[in-house]
Each structure stands twice: as C-alpha cells, then as structure tokens.
Amino acid sequence: xxxxxxxxxxxxxxxxxxxxAMGILGWDEQTMMPEGSGDERNFAQAKLAALAHRMVVDDxxxxxxxxxxxxxxxxxxxxxxxxMRRARMQASALPSEFxxxxxxxxxxxxxxxxxxxxxxxWRSFLPYxxxxxxxxxQEAELRSAARGIxxxxxxxxxxxxxxxxxxxxxxxxxxxxxLPELIMRAEERSRATPAQPPxxxxxxxxxxxxxxxxxxxLQFDFDRGRLDVAVxxxxxxxxGDVRITTRYDxxxxxxxxxxxxxxxxxxxxxxxxxxxxxxxxxxxAVGMAVHESQSLFFEMQIGRSAEFLEFFAPALAAAFPHVDxxxxxxxxxxxxxxxxxxxxxxxxADEVTYPAxxxxxxxxxxxxxxxxxxPADVPERWNAEMGKWLGLETTGNDRNxxxxxxxxxxxxxxxxxxxxxxxxIAAQLADSFKRxxxxxHDDWRRGDFTGVREWxxxxxxxxxxxxxxxxxxxxxxxAPLDPTLYLAHLRARYLG
Ligand code: CO
Numbered sequence: 001x002x003x004x005x006x007x008x009x010x011x012x013x014x015x016x017x018x019x020x021a022m023g024i025l026g027w028d029e030q031t032m033m034p035e036g037s038g039d040e041r042n043f044a045q046a047k048l049a050a051l052a053h054r055m056v057v058d059d060x061x062x063x064x065x066x067x068x069x070x071x072x073x074x075x076x077x078x079x080x081x082x083x084m085r086r087a088r089m090q091a092s093a094l095p096s097e098f099x100x101x102x103x104x105x106x107x108x109x110x111x112x113x114x115x116x117x118x119x120x121x122w123r124s125f126l127p128y129x130x131x132x133x134x135x136x137x138q139e140a141e142l143r144s145a146a147r148g149i150x151x152x153x154x155x156x157x158x159x160x161x162x163x164x165x166x167x168x169x170x171x172x173x174x175x176x177x178x179l180p181e182l183i184m185r186a187e188e189r190s191r192a193t194p195a196q197p198p199x200x201x202x203x204x205x206x207x208x209x210x211x212x213x214x215x216x217x218l219q220f221d222f223d224r225g226r227l228d229v230a231v232x233x234x235x236x237x238x239x240g241d242v243r244i245t246t247r248y249d250x251x252x253x254x255x256x257x258x259x260x261x262x263x264x265x266x267x268x269x270x271x272x273x274x275x276x277x278x279x280x281x282x283x284x285a286v287g288m289a290v291h292e293s294q295s296l297f298f299e300m301q302i303g304r305s306a307e308f309l310e311f312f313a314p315a316l317a318a319a320f321p322h323v324d325x326x327x328x329x330x331x332x333x334x335x336x337x338x339x340x341x342x343x344x345x346x347x348x349a350d351e352v353t354y355p356a357x358x359x360x361x362x363x364x365x366x367x368x369x370x371x372x373x374x375p376a377d378v379p380e381r382w383n384a385e386m387g388k389w390l391g392l393e394t395t396g397n398d399r400n401x402x403x404x405x406x407x408x409x410x411x412x413x414x415x416x417x418x419x420x421x422x423x424x425i426a427a428q429l430a431d432s433f434k435r436x437x438x439x440x441h442d443d444w445r446r447g448d449f450t451g452v453r454e455w456x457x458x459x460x461x462x463x464x465x466x467x468x469x470x471x472x473x474x475x476x477x478x479a480p481l482d483p484t485l486y487l488a489h490l491r492a493r494y495l496g
Pocket of ligand 1: 262295
C-alpha cells in the first residue's frame with residue numbers, strides 16, 4: 001500500500017485546485033477586472049499564493065515525502081514523487097521574510113521602471129535596479145545552497161528544469177559563431193526582394209474573425225478555451241480551461257494574427273497534457289523553453305511557412321476586400337511575412353535577429369548574477385553587445401536599450417534564454433516531424449494540421465513532465481539539442 005504517496009497525491013490535487021483558481025484570477029485581472037479592484041485582487045492572490053506555499057512546506061508534507069520514498073511505486077508515480085520533492089525544495093529554499101522583501105522590491109522597481117523608461121532616465125532607475133540585482137544574487141545563493149547547484153544554474157532551473165549555464169553556453173556558442181553573418185546576409189537578401197505589404201486599415205472585426213479561423217484550422221478546443229483581448233498577449237487560465245489573449249492594431253493585422261497562432265501553440269500544449277495526471281506535478285508542462293517551443297512551432301514553423309500562407313491567403317483576401325487581389329499572391333506574401341530588419345527592440349524582432357537580442361541579454365544577466373558585472377555598467381555593456389551582434393548603437397538611448405524589457409525590473413533573471421532555446425527545440429522537433437511525415441507540404445497547403453498535431457501530441461504534449469527537456473529532445477529526435485538544426489532552418493528559409 002502506497003499510503004503516504006496517496007496522501008501526497010490528494011494534497012497536490014488541492015494545490016492544483018488553488019492553482020486553477022489563481023490562473024483564472026490572473027487572466028481576469030488582465031482582461032476583465034475593473035481597474036479599482038486591483039488592490040483587492042492583489043490581496044486575494046497573495047493570500048492564495050501564501051496558502052499554496054504553506055501546503056508545500058508544512059511538516060506533514062515533509063513526513064509524507066520521506067515515507068513515500070520507501071513505498072512501492074510505478075514509473076510515473078516515482079517521477080511524480082520526484083517532482084513533489086523538487087516543488088518542496090524550491091518552496092523552502094527561501095525564508096518567507098526574504099520572499100516578502102524581494103516581492104516588495106520587485107513591485108517598486110517595476111513601478112519605477114514604468115515611470116523612468118519613457119523619460120529615458122537610467123540614473124533615476126539605477127538604485128532600484130541595483131537593489132533587484134543584489135536581491136537576485138542573494139536568491140541565487142540561497143537556492144544554490146538548498147539544491148547543491150551553482151547560483152545562476154539555480155535560477156535557470158526555475159524556468160527550465162535540469163539546464164545549466166554550461167549547457168546554455170554550449171548551445172549559444174554554436175549559434176553565436178554563425179549568427180552575425182547570417183543576419184547580415186538575410187537582411188541584404190530581404191531588402192533586395194521587392195514586396196508590397198497589404199495596405200490597411202484592417203478592421204478589428206475582420207481580424208477577430210481571422211484569428212478564430214486560424215485557431216479553428218489548428219484545432220484549438222473552443223469548448224475548453226477562449227480568446228480575449230489584453231494589452232500584453234499571454235496564455236493563461238488552467239489546463240482544462242485555457243485562456244489566450246491578443247491585441248489589435250488597425251494598421252497591422254500580422255502582429256495580432258501571428259500572436260494568436262503563437263498563443264494557440266502554448267494553449268494546445270496545455271489542452272493536451274495527459275488527462276489522467278491533470279492534477280499532479282507530472283501532468284504539467286515541463287518548463288518554459290519547452291512551452292515556448294510549442295508556441296514557436298505554431299508561429300514560426302507553421303504560421304510563417306509558405307504552405308500555411310498559401311492555405312490562408314483566401315481567408316485574408318475575403319477578410320480585407322479593399323486590398324488588391326495580386327497582393328495576396330504567395331510570391332508577394334512570403335517576403336512580407338519573412339522580412340528581416342535589424343532593430344533595437346526585442347519584441348519587434350524577426351525570426352533571424354531575435355536570437356541576437358537573447359544572446360546579449362543572456363551574457364549580461366549571467367555576469368550580473370555571477371558578480372562580474374556591476375549594474376551601473378549595464379548600459380555600456382549593452383551598447384557594446386548591440387554593436388557586436390547587430391551593428392547598432394544605444395548610447396544615450398537606454399529607453400530602447402537596457403531599459404526596454406519588464407523582466408529584470410520585475411526581478412526575473414534566468415528567463416531570457418528560454419525564448420531562444422524554445423526556437424532551437426522547435427526547429428529540431430520540426431526537422432524530425434518533416435522526415436517522419438513527408439506529406440506535410442500538401443497537408444499544410446490544404447489546411448490539414450491533423451498530422452502535425454498528432455505528432456506533437458504523441459511526442460511532447462502527452463508526456464507531461466515525465467521527461468526533462470534534454471531527455472525529451474533526445475528521446476523524440478534521437479539526438480541531443482543541437483543549434484545546427486536551428487541554423488539550418490534559418491538558412492533554408494532566409495537564404496535559400
Ligand atoms: Co510565448
């Protein structure tokens with residue numbers, strides 16, 4: 001009788017119910033909540049988070065975890081127990097007084113960032129940034145001591161379990177050696193290819209219809225999910241009730257449509273996790289890099305492919321009858337969707353220049369956490385890295401330089417690498433998928449995505465957290481994560 005283990009499953013079921021409630025509250029906060037209710041919502045969310053934290057760290061959970069190790073368990077249960085132990089270690093690594101202090105400092109720094117970024121005022125923001133860096137160094141030390149791993153590794157591990165700085169250095173070095181030349185050549189080629197972007201305005205009603213149409217084609221389950229509007233697009237809610245959001249701009253429909261396809265990728269992962277393990281840690285998504293690999297598989301591998309564009313062109317033509325039919329020709333639309341331009345802003349970056357924005361942030365945050373870079377020296381370092389990767393200058397333009405992202409002001413260090421690791425994983429998965437299902441060209445042109453969904457479901461979604469990212473990639477593709485497949489994808493699409 002696995003008595004202790006069964007009690008733990010019951011406890012983690014309660015935690016899953018709390019997390020479901022917090023997910024829907026978080027979605028509501030960003031889509032529906034009246035502004036004046038913010039304080040009350042923060043109060044409720046903080047109390048629920050504290051309750052969940054107490055349930056993981058209390059003595060009873062500790063005793064049950066110790067007893068369950070001795071019990072007879074099958075493979076999934078054993079792995080689930082490992083994730084429960086991990087959750088407890090993460091939750092108890094930091095004293096609650098420290099968590100409180102860091103939370104307040106992060107909220108304050110984020111407020112100050114919102115105030116000083118529009119004014120390009122790095123000097124006034126710096127003291128709050130210094131405080132955040134000091135606290136994250138402490139956090140990394142505390143987590144490092146609790147887990148027995150290096151400080152920056154302990155932060156990476158929060159977002160993608162099992163990856164280390166050595167791994168990331170290795171993967172990114174393979175990318176770095178070829179990226180600058182690839183960017184130069186891809187931009188040259190893109191500039192030399194004449195393309196006529198469809199002229200606006202693009203009505204919001206038509207864009208809503210198109211987003212829905214794309215989600216239907218990709219078989220998003222509208223019975224267990226919704227699409228709404230939010231300032232910052234995200235995928236939230238709960239696995240059995242997934243909420244995705246987008247925003248609309250009448251002068252540009254591509255950003256919203258591609259955003260919907262991206263979030264639909266995140267959503268399908270959540271919607272198709274193993275149902276029998278729904279309320280246990282093993283039934284959850286692995287980590288943020290794998291999550292991003294699913295959204296980027298949808299957005300970059302499918303959504304920006306010539307095949308998808310060919311399938312979707314009639315829907316675009318019908319939605320925007322004011323646009324001349326010749327604009328929707330595939331020879332025109334491919335260069336429009338696959339344009340490459342170096343720029344200062346990460347969130348506006350195309351597929352080829354995006355990884356450069358991540359390589360530079362990774363190098364800077366790694367050095368900040370490890371103590372070899374002082375917060376005050378970040379603008380200078382940022383400018384040097386921008387010059388090295390993209391040939392651009394940010395001196396005196398911190399608003400569009402090191403102050404552009406919310407991550408560091410809010411206290412999130414170790415997150416940035418997951419964006420580009422997600423793109424690398426997506427490219428490697430796509431490479432395997434295309435070799436296994438050579439009929440994908442014709443399927444996608446016809447708007448039939450059943451094959452690719454079934455493949456992703458069998459290889460990734462149905463596994464939950466059974467395998468960590470490195471094992472998952474090796475198991476599915478037969479080889480460890482390898483940047484050369486990602487580079488091959490970029491070369492084939494942008495230089496081919
Ligand atoms: Co994403």
